[in-house]
Amino acid sequence: MSSSSPSVTLNTGVQMPLLGLGTYKLQGSEVVRCAVDAALAAGYRAFDSAAVYRNEADLGRALRELLPKYGLTREDVFITSKLGPKDQGERAMEGALHSLSQLDLGYIDLYLIHWPGTQSLAVSDQRNPGNRALSWATLEELHAQGKLKAIGVSNYTPAHMKELMQSCKIPPAVLQVEFHPQLCQTELRRVCEEYGVCFQSYSSLGRGELTANPVVMEVAKTCERTPAQVLLRWAVQQGVPTLPKSSSPDRIQGNAQIFDFSLSQTDMDRLSALDCGHRYCWDPSEVA
Template sequence: MSSSSSHSVLLNTGVQMPLLGLGTYKLVGPEDVYQAVDAALVAGYRAFDSAAVYRNEADLGRALNELLPKHGLTREDVFITSKLGPKDQGERAMEGALRSLSQLDLDYIDLYLIHWPGNRSQSWAALEELHAQGKLKAIGVSNYTPAHMRELMQSCKIPPALLQVEFHPRLCQTELRRVCEEYGVCFQAYSSLGKGELVTDPVVMEVAKNCERTPAQVLLRWAVQQGVPVLPKSSNPDRVKDNSRLFDFTLSDTDMDRLSALDCEHKYCWDPSEVV
């Protein structure tokens, strides 16, 4: 992938991945997907995150096929992530990954993740095979705990390039980030706004007011300032644009510390800790 932006992170595959991507969870239907992708490309997004369970891979593929030429871009200018659905993990993993490729109408997917830590070993072997074939340029996991990560690192032939998990000031994931750093795995955030609840947190609002930014921009900046890629999602073109304005301001050390002090290990999304 080529990109005019220097705001990226180097994966252990040697590929640069943008720090900012458009999350497409709950973007349903061709019109919503097209509108969001169009607005994102205008705003400078060059990464897009989907999943089999989002049921929008085909709509994303069609939108990109139409919009990339419109914006003077090629397939190589964007970074596409998708994920293996839990129902396809195990012996159906190969079939599930190939279905994602077909739905997206792509020759390759830049990054493909196991979405949930159930039935892990057989799924990972299938992803390794497709990676070796060049159909999945990088492979990784989502919603893994430190124990899941250590288990995978001991058994894999190809190490994961990335772990995508819930991450925000109320869930700083200190141990998980340490494990990723130890193994050279990129740590990526989803649900940076805590399902929208964190934008009304008094500390977040005060920091935003002081630096004349939106609470959402502050929450996203808190992550990228730590080198953590983010995936804000919205179908509103104005919000898509606002969420991209992360790289023209810096939070002070004091503000970063105040936000990090909100950590109470609170999860708004899935809790994989009980998956053995």
């Protein structure tokens, strides 16, 4: 990994950048290539995809073509992808190998179970826990083969995490969930800390809506920064890796400028006080 990219150390001993480019809704080879180009130029060294984003092939191609432009190799970037809910359970091997093939980068740095449930099953269906366990065993197998350098989960609740920790042979390296000042996830962060799991954020900007929050705007004005930079800084200042998504080169560059300033404790507390349990994304709490 590039030493110029601030990072956290996972329980595998591997370094994962604190800032990565989220690629949700980035569709089309040219759109993906433009975003990756802007991100590499701005210093991003981590890229987050998923089977359900339907852009793994475009992301892999863009990286293979653009890394030499910046004097970088495959080993200089950290790639995350995720197992789709339709492949949860018996189809996990097929799904993971498809992601590896689509990205075509030799290996995946971090591969996550995207959702604790299974597509086509009700959230209350008691087959969900068994499918999760089967998926995890598959990820452990591919990890042992070196195809997945680290494995983890996304959208798991404290109960899902405790269930996994009781049965896994290899503990998850990362839990990726929605996290922002209105959803501080205090209990989940405590569980991750107890188990030595890296807590990672997505939707740090509340799907863009939080950038218009009056408190966020006031803090941004005081800091002479953008609301987006303030929200991202609030996360990384707590040691939480974050994955802002954008297709705009200007915003991609702006979102990277979060390591040359700090928020005061007063501003951190003001932002954290916005916590009200509000979600802008899906809620996994009902999944059996």
